[in-house]
Amino acid sequence: MSTSLQGKIALVTGGAKGFGLGIARSLAKAGARVWITGRDQAALDTATRGTGLSAIRADATSPADWDRVVAAVTQAAGRIDILVNNAGGAVKIAPAEEQTDEAIDAAIALNLNSVIYGCRRVAPLMRKQGSGIIVNISSVAGHHAWPTWGVYGAAKAGLNHFSKSLYLELRPHGVRVTTISPSWGATSFTDAAGLGPRDAETLAKCIKPEEIGQLVADVCALPPHLCVQETILWPMVQEVNPL
Secondary structure, eight states, X not given: OOOOOTTOEEEETTTTXXXXXXXXXXXXXXXXXXXXXXXXHHHHHHHHTTTOOEEEEXXXXXXXXXXXXXXXXXXXXXXXXXXXXXXXXXXXXXOGGGOOHHHHHHHHIIIIIHHHHHXXXXXXXXXXXXXXXXXXXXXXXXXXXXXTOHHHHHHHHHHHHHHHHHHHHHXXXXXXXXXXXXOSBSSSHHHHTTSOOOOHHHXXXXXXXXXXXXXXXXXXXXXXXXXXXXXXXXXXXXXXXXX
């Protein structure tokens, strides 16, 4: 499979660390000109130093920030060919009765609303171009239920359904929409969720940022008449029974 994305313009949210940075680097390696966003300016500076990536400090849950980001990229490049909605996070992993209203709102805003905000702004550009691909990074938690993961899983399940509907809306205009649902990653996700780090042996067998990055680049490089609706990516170290 060819992975050439030469000359394509890509935007990756949450692109300063973890999966997002792996995706951004893989897209750039395949030839795309890539912008990344994130809330941590220091992390953005580190991610872009010597890489050729461009960064815009922005909060994916802010509609105003989305307006600013899309305007900046289109002013600089004239178009957006690839949008990767990667920004996300567990916020709080706990039983429903132990959640706070603030944590619930934050989880839905980060994992669902942010994606809809971005798609709302980029879809018209791609429709006008007659081409483009939107890749929404979801989670296996949107397909499988585990205790304490209900709020996060509900947001990701909503993301999955939204992505299918958006595909049906944009398909007649030559625009593709795909969802990638990874599970355990070799990232700081569990630390950020307050669950602590995985042990080193397990972590070494989890999904690496460059691996999901290559998957995203391959999906984006498919011939424009083909679309991967959804991919679930499991690390084989993780047992899921029943699947």
